[in-house]
Amino acid sequence: KRQNGFFSVLGVAGITGPASHPRLEIRELEKNKDQWNIYLLGLRKFQGVNQNDKLSYYQISGIHGRPYISWDGVNQSSDGSGGYCTHGSNIFPSWHRPYLALFEEVLYLNARQAISEFPNGELKDRYNKALATFRMPYWDWAAVPPSGQGSLPWSVQRPTIEVILPNGTNIVPNPLFSYTFHPFNQNNELVRTPWTTWPSTLRDPSSNEANAASRNDLVALQLDKNRPNLQSRVYNVLAMQHDYHNISNDLQPGDSLESVHDTIHNAVGSDGHMSMLAYSAFDPIFWLHHTNVDRMFAIWQALNPNSFVTSMSNPYSTFTFGSGFVADENTSLTPFHRDDSGKFWTSATTRSPSIFGYTYPELVGLSGNDTSSLVARVNALYGPNATPQKRGVEAEGKLIDRSSLTPRGIAGAPNFSGERQYIANIKVHKFGLDGSFDVYVFLGDKPGPDPRAWAREASFIGVNGMLSQSGITDAAKESQEANGAVPLTAALEAQVRSGQLESIKEDVVGPYLKQNLRWRILKTDGEEIAVNNAPGFQISVLWAEVQPAASTSEFPRIKGEYRVLMDATSGQPGG
Known part of the structure; x- marks a missing residue:
């Protein structure tokens, strides 16, 4: 061989x-x-x-x-x-x-x-x-x-x-x-x-010199701050997207496995x-x-x-x-x-x-075409009531399932009974900034001047990474817009719970987002980029009605199609 x-x-x-x-x-x-x-x-x-x-x-x-x-x-x-x-x-x-x-x-x-x-x-x-x-x-x-x-x-x-x-x-x-x-x-x-x-390979290097050190502690902090939003993204892809073409790559509007994957690359590498x-x-x-x-x-x-895979021009x-x-x-x-x-x-x-x-x-241990036990496992890991999971496969090959344990809501994932889903959809030329970059999304106060502290801001919702490359030809830079997403539902539901927002209905959410949704662009080398200087950058809010899940062995279901929430981002650069 x-x-x-x-x-x-x-x-x-x-x-x-x-x-x-x-x-x-x-x-x-x-x-x-x-x-x-x-x-x-x-x-x-x-x-x-x-x-x-x-x-x-x-x-x-x-x-x-x-x-x-x-x-x-x-x-x-x-x-x-x-x-x-x-x-x-x-x-x-x-x-x-x-x-x-x-x-x-x-x-x-x-x-x-x-x-x-x-x-x-x-x-x-x-x-x-x-x-x-x-x-x-x-x-x-x-x-x-x-x-x-x-x-x-x-x-x-x-x-x-x-x-x-x-x-x-x-x-x-x-x-x-x-x-x-x-x-x-x-x-x-x-x-x-x-x-x-x-x-040697480095994560968030301390300098561009030969003696630079990795700063895994800063990487870990960034990952922890963005993890609830990643949990929502993974859940949305696994539970509510059913077309391979859309989840396989970041050329389609909305979220994808590729776009989620890019975000981790940038968070860990950080230049x-x-x-x-x-x-x-x-x-x-x-x-x-x-x-x-x-x-x-x-x-x-x-x-x-x-x-599965269908024909596409790459x-x-x-x-x-x-x-x-x-x-x-x-x-x-x-x-x-x-x-x-x-x-x-x-x-x-x-x-x-x-x-x-x-x-x-x-x-392991799934029987035939019955996906209900797999749905329960996905809900237990990434759903709104997810808790730390025991990951072992028991001796007889049956997965240890903790989905029946008392659930605890977390800040980052929308609840099961929610009837609306909101996503900030980000579109931008992926190779337009001569290197990888991140789009930070906030709800509420404007972020402060120090980009390193953005993920720790009270108004921070999530970050979407664009994994890119430097030294790309001008033709390639303009060739394609990539898409990413930052789910907004959990943050909006938290505002309803705290009395800042009357309801999750679109006619209430639209004006609220227009006043409170903010975004910033940061290259992985720490340089902030003015939104107007990011080729092709556009941010919009997509929303859909949701049929809530009736049990932990079901997923919520999108009713109809995602629609653009008009005016939610208008009047701001990139909106």
Whole structure:
């Protein structure tokens, strides 16, 4: 499989056989001491592989963006540019599925190699047993975190971590904290400053100098402040959107998996590696983030089994496709070969995660076409009464369901009985500001002069990120408007509860928003952009009537279509 011809991306199923095991939330995996240790050892070994090796962490991460070189013999097309990854594309969710399966497969091989270095005995036997069901974890940035914890797990924030090695327990550099290039910037492949200055990946870097440090504490704060709005966004996509075309990419009005995904990239990177398309996959947190995006996609698929990829023209070029290429479910997901003869995976052939030997806890134990138990699980995780969830899959394979426990409302998610849904819809040229940027939305007082404090303002509702790239051609900058969303319903309902707003009806909400809704644009490098200087920027408020859910095993339903709430944003720049 590996010696001749192309590398066959088969996932862990290609190593162990067809049985599927769940990828676990990272904090859940951490509770399984043996699997946690082999995960860290495997990732550490993977990151140490020579960067000239096709199966090195460097080259597999490099498929996504820089260094813009061919992988596994798949050459650049004459009209192609950038990395292989598809964004602003109907195959955005499906392209990343074999990409993650490749990473998981090679991580598994490295973990197996790390175990082989232990002396024979009980510990090695335990690790081999743990490896059989090991799959890489995801980081759920939208759900209510475990009690006493924030959204960003401590395991990814600490520079060093304790592991058990063949010679005993040791403290080692944490492979979840950063990736250190070795050699740094070989063949000048990172090209642009400050990426050519930083020897390791950084999150919210303290400077553009070589000795810059990650500021995970500031990243964690930003994530915590925006998490309730992300919870609402994920819930809206999973519960109330039923067309693959709309949830798959950010070219359609309204929210999408891609737009939610962009927001996390920017929050974590904050001008470090994660907030730039070309460099994001080098940060180890990229793989935890994208595994969660794939999980959202898999849950959405299980809820909407009949909606999938349909033909669409894609405005952005990739390494192998020119701008304007038309993709459908049979388009090759390059550079991922499904066998050593050169056949590629497609969206159709990767439609089910089980082909690669994995699943997710929420999908374990579902029977046939009955989605009611899955609906209850989604409600428990992301619905208005969500609480911290136990994520374990019990021994017999049944998910632990806490949806029957006493619910507790939170500020960020609309309640089940609400009869209106309101969303701030943001439209802007994604590549128009020469880098990634965020749109902050407020209800009430104007935000103060310090953008770093915006997320802590009492009037802050949420932020929508646009993951972009610098050094884009002028034609590409103007080529396409991207869409994002910040749900307003929960904030409006809170105003009703506090007596600031008479009701949630549109004739009351419209004038209130006109007086109180505000927005600001901030590049990830900290520069505030005047709204009139953001090409194509337009913000509007969409609203719809909602049929409330009758039980926790049902979703609310949008009645009719979303409509523009006239005048809610008029009279302000970008409105």
